[in-house]
Amino acid sequence: MKTTAVRLYGKKDLRLESFELPDIKDDEILAKVVCDSLCMSSYKAATQGSDHKRIPNEVDKNPIIIGHEFAGELMKVGSKWADQFKAGDKFSIQPALNYEKGPVGILSAPGYSYTQIGGDATYVIIPGEVMEQDCLLPYKGAGFYPASLSEPLSCVIGAMHANYHTTPGSYVHKMEIVDKGKMAILAGVGPMGLAAVNYVLHRDDRRPSLLVVTDVDQARLDRAASLYTTEFAASRGIELIYLNTAGLADPVAGLKELSGGEGYNDVFVFAPVRPVVEQADAILAFDGCLNFFAGPSDPKFSAMFNFYNVHYAYTHVVGTSGGN
Template sequence: MKTTAVRLYGKKDLRLETFELPPLKDDEILAKVVSDSICMSSYKAAQQGTDHKRIPNDVAEKPIIIGHEFAGEIIEVGDKWKDKFKPGQKYSIQPAIYYEDGPVGVLSAPGYSYPYIGGDATYVIIPKDVLKQDCLLVYDGPGYYPASLSEPLSCVIGAMHANYHTIPGSYEHKMEIVDGGKMAILAGVGPMGLAAINYVINRKDRKPSLLVVTDIDQARLDRAAEIYPVELAKAKGIELIYLNTGNVNDPVKALQEKVDGKGYDDVFVFAPVPAVIEQADGILGFDGCLNFFAGPSDPNLKAKMNFYNVHYAYTHVVGTSGGNMNDMKEALQIMSEGLDPAGLVTHVGGLNSVPETTLNLPNIPGGKKLIYTHIDMPLTPISEFAQKGEKDPFFAKLAELVAANKGLWSVEAEEFLLKNAPKRI
């Protein structure tokens, strides 16, 4: 079986190549990749090469396939796994595996460490490392892109689960957000912030009574309100407020006014900006939990915190990076029940667009760049479909389909693209 994939050979050295996969072993699975969303972590791996902790030292001789947010279809199952998996099943993969025998030990991960598995490929071999840790997850929902986005959504889910609160008179902590409490998501209308809003609104087991979402970009706030309107949240029992903190002299005061000065139970920071972190600290209520979600690139990032409140008001800080297996399973489950993560996606492209997109990811605005590995298509902003459609009926139809879904990507758009986009030869 031949595959075409984007392989990493060293720093900034990504190559789109076709090569032969080795014969399938009894403890492996052959799978087709349909979609992969490009993560900033792939950019970091491509920039750092062997300096990256997950990249093997011998990639110049044994290149690895990049991409770790992918979904597809099982093609062939080795004898050892035939009682659990079947050809034709759709799947996603939890890439954060921990396996001592992997190419770089416990830090080994698909998309970073392996020569025959990664999201930016047409076909892959799922190795025993993934299967033994139950990291191949069957997806029963519609389409493929939701399964690709289950990994970033699991990061949001993990953050919510990681928040904690105290029990008076006890040293035990209650994990989770406060059910019926007051929540704020600061700098919260970027792609991951939208995923958080989506999850909070659609979650069934617990939710806040108030959710305040802030940003300093009114256009992005308006777009978020269009995708997740306050009426939708109200129908789910949540008072949702979008607040532009760039238009007020004192953001902390403006946020506190929404809760009568009593502070918030759960505050999430979605931008690695000291001023935003300090706003979060300033609005914590008694026993309030500040979750620093944003991943900083500055190893010396610092912000002020009120330690008087730490001592007397029991305020505290938690940070998360990624989600675990249960978070991933929850993401797949809620998407199979109807949660659509399309708000994360702003660009769509084919496998041919991966090297340039990955190496220039910080300079490309918007949210997730969704790749379909069996087509050739330049990376294209969804917002430009209509303009391109003036000359190209293919993009005209895509524009029509996304317009029917509030300008968002959709299963219908995906189905049309897979049937009509130029196929890889």
């Protein structure tokens, strides 16, 4: 089977090439890719090359196929999986395999680490570990793009689940955001920030009582407010505030004032920008959790963090990459 794919050979070295795929093994599946949505993580992989944690060192000799938010149709199923899948089935992929024996270990993922599977291809071979990890997801909906977009939404959901809080003296981490707490999403009106706002507003199991979403571009904030209105948020029991921090002399003071002076239980950072990270740290409430969602392209990216508050106010930070 001939496929055409965008392959990564190194830093900023992407090539559109056609090549032959081998016959599938008994534990593999041949698939046609119909839809692949674009993610900034692919841009980071393309700019970093083998310096990226998910890219193999020998990518210059064994190029990987880029793209990890994809969906399509199964073409031929190896005998090992014939009782679970069949030709013609529609599928999506969870690229966060968490498979220790992958090309780069636990961080191995289609679209980063594999030579025969990635979203920017016409046909791919799905390796056995994808099915072994339950990461080949049957899709029965209309079209294909909603299945592709399930991957970034999974990342947002995972981020909410990854936050944690404690009760002084118990030493037990209570996973999740604080129900009826105060939440801030900083730099939060890009595609992933909007996905987070959407998820927060539509959750039934828990939600904040206050949600403040910031950016420095008023046009982007206005668009977000038209998509996810304060009126709808209020109907869900959430006070939603869109805030342009570029217009504030002291953004930290302004944000803390909106919280009633207490700060925020859960703060999500959606841009790898040092002042935004430090702003997030400064507005944490007691036992506040900072989730650094936006992955930086600079391996040496850093920011100041108030360790006095870590010690006395129980503030803490988590980072999430991918869903499950």
